[in-house]
Amino acid sequence: MSSSRFPISLHILTLLNEAKGGVVSSEYLAGSININPVLVRKEIMNLRKHGFVDSKEGKGGGSFLAKNASDINLGDVYKAVRSNHVLGQSKNEPNPKCPVGRQINQHLDSLYSDAENALIDNLSKQTLADFALKFE
Amino acid sequence: MSSSRFPISLHILTLLNEAKGGVVSSEYLAGSININPVLVRKEIMNLRKHGFVDSKEGKGGGSFLAKNASDINLGDVYKAVRSNHVLGQSKNEPNPKCPVGRQINQHLDSLYSDAENALIDNLSKQTLADFALKFE
DNA sequence: ATAACTGTAATAAAAAATATTACAATTTAA
């Protein structure tokens, strides 16, 4: 999925945190992020799957944080939304007849994992609560 | 530009390193990577701009490493190819009437920079020579 | 019962990435 999943998810979480436990509709969230409500609902589906948020159906429904903002660290949010590696997808198929092409994806993958872990470690230093503090 | 620029560039550099100073055509490179030669030439243009490689026009022409593989570190390669941030482009325009939307891009940017630096630091631990060693 | 939501699928539109074609300019070498 797209490279804007992380910012969208973090935006959603920030708004829900601001709502202080209150329920927020996908319409409202979409309005702040400036994207389509259906995309918000899809992203919320994922955040819910990972236990960050929960939703209430029906009139007056919407979403809300499922845990304390200080218990949501940004590394975990990143892990919840990443689909392909940061450094590039290895879904391209190099020439198996070339000694380099034949092996490169495996080497790239391990390179990616290492680098991505460094990224995640960095993100994990911050919680949603820390991030939200910046908006005051 | 695309998220496969890093793997493509690293693939090119690895092949050029293998050629041990010899000249390699974009046709050959494209064959190993399994992409279009024109895309290879564009990527080489960028690598050349950053001083990693040089090219020779005309018959028997092609590209070759412009510096020692042990002087090319992967963090620098990454910096040469990145166009948008790893964690997502902030080219989306959130609602300026929303207190969160209004500020979020600036906060995301600083978050990205930090995290990206961690990534780059990790990549910088390895040179092209180190990476190429894995192919023996 | 009605209104305001979510959840979800299907489809359409827009944007981005990649491939293709084309050709002038350069260089080698027969």
Place this chain on the structure above:
DNA sequence: TTAAATTGTAATATTTTTTATTACAGTTAT
């Protein structure tokens, strides 16, 4: 000195990915 191989580069087309839109069944509050 001409032909062949190659780069550099632009223009265009195709494919893939992302995003938006539409639609509607199901849920809940009033």
